[in-house]
Amino acid sequence: MKAILALEDGSVFHGEGFGARASACGEVCFNTSMTGYQEILTDPSYKGQIVAMTYPLIGNYGVNRQDVESWRPHVAGFVVRELSPVVSSWRADDSLGEYLSENGIPGIQGIDTRSLTKKLRVRGVLNGFLSTEDVSDEEALRHAADWHGLVGMDYVKEVTHRESFLWDETDEQSASFNLARSLAPSDARNTQAPLPSADIPIVAYDYGIKYNILRRLRQHGFKVQVVPASTPAVAALKYKPAGIFLANGPGDPSALDYAINSVRELVGTGLPIFGICLGHQVLALALGGKTFKLKFGHRGANQPVKDLVSGKVEITSQNHGFAVDPKSLPSEVVVDRINLNDQTVEGLRHKSKPIFCVQYHPEASPGPHDSTPLFAEFRSLIGVGS
Amino acid sequence: MPKRTDIHSVLIIGAGPIIIGQACEFDYSGTQACKALKEEGYRVVLVNSNPATIMTDPEFADRTYIEPITPECLEKVIVRELEEMKRLDAKGKLVLLPTLGGQTALNTAMALFRGGALERHGVEMIGANARAIERGEDRQVFKDLMMSIGLDVPVSGTAHSLEECRAVAEKIGRFPLIIRPAFTLGGTGGGIAYNRDEFDEIAKRGLELSPVSEVLIEESLLGWKEFEMEVMRDRMDNCVIICSIENFDPMGVHTGDSITVAPIQTLTDKEYQIMRDASFAVIRAVGVETGGSNIQFAVNPDNGRMVIIEMNPRVSRSSALASKATGFPIAKIAAKLAVGYCLDEIPNDITRETPASFEPTIDYVVTKVPRFAFEKFPQADPTLNTQMKSVGEAMAIGRTFKESLQKALRSLETGRFGLGGDGRPWRIGDKVYADRDILPRDIISRKLSVPNAERVFFIRHALRAGFTVEEIFQLTKIDRWFLAQIKEIVDFEEVLARSRAS
Numbered sequence: 031m032k033a034i035l036a037l038e039d040g041s042v043f044h045g046e047g048f049g050a051r052a053s054a055c056g057e058v059c060f061n062t063s064m065t066g067y068q069e070i071l072t073d074p075s076y077k078g079q080i081v082a083m084t085y086p087l088i089g090n091y092g093v094n095r096q097d098v099e100s101w102r103p104h105v106a107g108f109v110v111r112e113l114s115p116v117v118s119s120w121r122a123d124d125s126l127g128e129y130l131s132e133n134g135i136p137g138i139q140g141i142d143t144r145s146l147t148k149k150l151r152v153r154g155v156l157n158g159f160l161s162t163e164d165v166s167d168e169e170a171l172r173h174a175a176d177w178h179g180l181v182g183m184d185y186v187k188e189v190t191h192r193e194s195f196l197w198d199e200t201d202e203q204s205a206s207f208n209l210a211r212s213l214a215p216s217d218a219r220n221t222q223a224p225l226p227s228a229d230i231p232i233v234a235y236d237y238g239i240k241y242n243i244l245r246r247l248r249q250h251g252f253k254v255q256v257v258p259a260s261t262p263a264v265a266a267l268k269y270k271p272a273g274i275f276l277a278n279g280p281g282d283p284s285a286l287d288y289a290i291n292s293v294r295e296l297v298g299t300g301l302p303i304f305g306i307c308l309g310h311q312v313l314a315l316a317l318g319g320k321t322f323k324l325k326f327g328h329r330g331a332n333q334p335v336k337d338l339v340s341g342k343v344e345i346t347s348q349n350h351g352f353a354v355d356p357k358s359l360p361s362e363v364v365v366d367r368i369n370l371n372d373q374t375v376e377g378l379r380h381k382s383k384p385i386f387c388v389q390y391h392p393e394a395s396p397g398p399h400d401s402t403p404l405f406a407e408f409r410s411l412i413g414v415g416s
Numbered sequence: 417m418p419k420r421t422d423i424h425s426v427l428i429i430g431a432g433p434i435i436i437g438q439a440c441e442f443d444y445s446g447t448q449a450c451k452a453l454k455e456e457g458y459r460v461v462l463v464n465s466n467p468a469t470i471m472t473d474p475e476f477a478d479r480t481y482i483e484p485i486t487p488e489c490l491e492k493v494i495v496r497e498l499e500e501m502k503r504l505d506a507k508g509k510l511v512l513l514p515t516l517g518g519q520t521a522l523n524t525a526m527a528l529f530r531g532g533a534l535e536r537h538g539v540e541m542i543g544a545n546a547r548a549i550e551r552g553e554d555r556q557v558f559k560d561l562m563m564s565i566g567l568d569v570p571v572s573g574t575a576h577s578l579e580e581c582r583a584v585a586e587k588i589g590r591f592p593l594i595i596r597p598a599f600t601l602g603g604t605g606g607g608i609a610y611n612r613d614e615f616d617e618i619a620k621r622g623l624e625l626s627p628v629s630e631v632l633i634e635e636s637l638l639g640w641k642e643f644e645m646e647v648m649r650d651r652m653d654n655c656v657i658i659c660s661i662e663n664f665d666p667m668g669v670h671t672g673d674s675i676t677v678a679p680i681q682t683l684t685d686k687e688y689q690i691m692r693d694a695s696f697a698v699i700r701a702v703g704v705e706t707g708g709s710n711i712q713f714a715v716n717p718d719n720g721r722m723v724i725i726e727m728n729p730r731v732s733r734s735s736a737l738a739s740k741a742t743g744f745p746i747a748k749i750a751a752k753l754a755v756g757y758c759l760d761e762i763p764n765d766i767t768r769e770t771p772a773s774f775e776p777t778i779d780y781v782v783t784k785v786p787r788f789a790f791e792k793f794p795q796a797d798p799t800l801n802t803q804m805k806s807v808g809e810a811m812a813i814g815r816t817f818k819e820s821l822q823k824a825l826r827s828l829e830t831g832r833f834g835l836g837g838d839g840r841p842w843r844i845g846d847k848v849y850a851d852r853d854i855l856p857r858d859i860i861s862r863k864l865s866v867p868n869a870e871r872v873f874f875i876r877h878a879l880r881a882g883f884t885v886e887e888i889f890q891l892t893k894i895d896r897w898f899l900a901q902i903k904e905i906v907d908f909e910e911v912l913a914r915s916r917a918s
Binding site for chain 1: 685717758901
């Protein structure tokens, strides 16, 4: 199966297709994580994007039923240097190619992903078209050039849950993955510490929430009512939450007027609020700040973030194409974390209200666990606030 | 935190003569450290008995002693240097950095510490203190420490009778089992039991041979996958992984004799992150305050169980490899961390704009292949085991594992252009085969099942002789992913051979 990747700047890559026989437009971006492609594929924040992995060998350990961050993969297309010819893992249920095929997502392999990445670093992210069907260069380029792009687009409405629900009432989905400890080659997935009781009710705004955020919240004793992104503040308050969580999600934060308005009202209630990624951007907008599009974004598992208060550095997992402009922020909001690579804003804290948020992903998955303590911080913030 | 101003001179111990297991990699790391410390304005004093090293070139240290690396000699150097510092009216201390000269330097520094010389002369050890070194080096202390922080280690137990032996075996629950009699010379009378009959026999023999009738029974990790992590820590307790390494050869072959690959290829992110968390837990528990450590893990390929094998609280052979593989100069950064800097205060050597507090992520594959010289040691047993036998190594970078493996094999300068297919003959024992001859299956099976210097080439021979990947896996326990990669090279050789024929 032949495949083609065309970019809006006129470049064309020919490679071998895998996954579904399909075509898709999307914003072409690169991710530098060396592990965790399954978590990346299923992260709803990638809606509307064609993701290229900079690490060249992908698919080595296949896919399994546990390492998913939502109910399905969301990327528009997937670009790798070399797809593994075999799957080698005791955990694998399927190969990457079969998985994408079942989910209707096209992939391309055998192209020079390093030259693609260099192009994206110099030019910034580009709109593109990926196809494993018989498409001519001219047609592919036309599709890439005609695509509307991500700026100003609301992708949240495509990935948010339509109905409100209580996360994992039966406590079956919230344990963190652990390895076998006993000698018996029995099921390694059941060696978990018991979960604490879920004694703090919160509302989580689902802009495209990753399962591992929900698992982490549950592991920290939160009872999480997940609500659709468009839920008005009054409807959220009906659940009598002790705190509000704002999730990650795809696309341009400035296109989300309804979300920004709800959060502005919630800020006014004085309830503790914690935001991650898109949630952080929405919160910044609600507090009066502005966001802008980064040239090629931060996508990977090795981004150093400095906590300006403690002086400690965390290695973080990131996935964002937009960032908060620090100069746009009102005086009651402090930048308390920055990215050491480009000094952009990674964390905000309100001077007088129990509100904080981070641009990166403390839930990891994929990526390092350095920032897990932020969930405990949210818990203690609620303790102090109530 | 800025660098320490209470230090005037730093004493660095080199690795001494080049021997199997300890070669020029420690010259590379020591030289880096000397340069880094001089750059910071410290006076560098170097002791190394081997003048055939770069680090002993006059420009690298302020004073170089070509003297035996013994505690006695080093104490004399310390006395002389303290006098010299007095003469120079030095404002600051003399400190000892023991973690850059391999095991030799570490052992000598520990001897100085135990003999009281460091305390006598007021010399502080920087990088790793004596307690941390002891915890990392003493196997039982290390094992107990790992269990106390909740990490998994190989299960074992001692027994004084056959019944007790059987009870321990029952607890471990599967073969093979390793049996080691206590206090016998060189561990004689021990062995590996693959079934109940063998176990009873070896256990009985072991109990008889042990003067205290005691044997240690331990679960065998033979055939498990082996991994390494290169960790760095600064005095603010920031920890980063510089490089992850997967061994091509499973447990049972010394890492120095294994083909190794960076980064790790066959772990999911969930498993990798557990290994990363464990690495940080180990370096913190052992108490290496600043600098690098190498931590080794074994993973059961059937259920993912992960156990800690050992840790080196110092710059190691793998650190040199990790530095070259990622561009992160571990020895240089370790030296700067030892004198008080934090990772975010040191610039990244590659980007120059971003700090060293990050985890290198690479878009290529690095393969290291050991170089053996059994032809020079006809008496030596060419079987590979837990004692290192290689005399050097070649490392290569490629965009695929196949490319990096072929480049590394060619770089060995053994005359081969990779796995084979280069038109050169094969000498097996006293027989010579043409390059594309199909070798007898019994020879191939033997060469696959017992680890040896040529095993990787016999994977090609096996595939050409019609062995399946599964059969080769059963004989070698080399991960199927690596075998499938080699199969692609061999398949392509056939494509090339056919095109030449037509």
